[in-house]
Amino acid sequence: MIEIDSDDLLFLRNKIDLKKMTDLFPESIRNLPQANIPIKGLQAYLSQGTNHQIIFMQFSEDVEIAEHFHESQWAVVLEGKIEMLIDGVKKTFTKGDRYFIPSGIKHSAKIHAGYADITFFDQVDRYQQE
Numbered sequence: 001m002i003e004i005d006s007d008d009l010l011f012l013r014n015k016i017d018l019k020k021m022t023d024l025f026p027e028s029i030r031n032l033p034q035a036n037i038p039i040k041g042l043q044a045y046l047s048q049g050t051n052h053q054i055i056f057m058q059f060s061e062d063v064e065i066a067e068h069f070h071e072s073q074w075a076v077v078l079e080g081k082i083e084m085l086i087d088g089v090k091k092t093f094t095k096g097d098r099y100f101i102p103s104g105i106k107h108s109a110k111i112h113a114g115y116a117d118i119t120f121f122d123q124v125d126r127y128q129q130e
Contacts, residue, residue: 024078024116029056033129039063041113044127051124058116067108071123073101080115084108 025045035044041061047054059080067085077097084091084099086107093099101107103122121127 024058025056032056035127036130037127039065046127046129048129049124051122053121053123053126055119055121055127056116057119059111059113061113063109063111065109065111067106069104069106070126071121072103073119073121075099075117075119078116078118081112082115082117083110083112 029045032045032047035046035055037044037055037057039059041059041063043058043060045056047056075098077093077095077099079095081092081094084093084107086099086101087105091099
């Protein structure tokens with residue numbers, strides 16, 4: 001009989017969770033250029049359009065995003081949870097939810113580890129390739 005202590009079990013669980021995260025997007029998405037977004041624990045793939053960007057994002061750590069604004073943003077949540085303050089109104093979104101932030105509206109977020117989404121930015125230069 002094999003004995004596994006709690007540290008080994010945690011290590012294995014974390015490896016399995018990371019495997020799930022990397023398998024979330026198909027290879028065709030993972031082959032896109034990575035977006036240069038300096039947020040710890042974020043893996044982001046950039047699909048560049050002529051007048052917009054689509055970012056495929058997944059987070060391995062909890063993250064706080066400070067209040068900011070930009071052109072409009074629409075997203076669909078694939079996994080996990082994000083808590084947002086949008087124009088002074090607190091909202092929570094989980095797997096299957098969609099949200100829209102109009103251009104120029106201030107917003108902030110708490111993103112929980114394991115969160116993933118696909119986000120459309122109505123802005124051609126929101127992010128650059130790594």
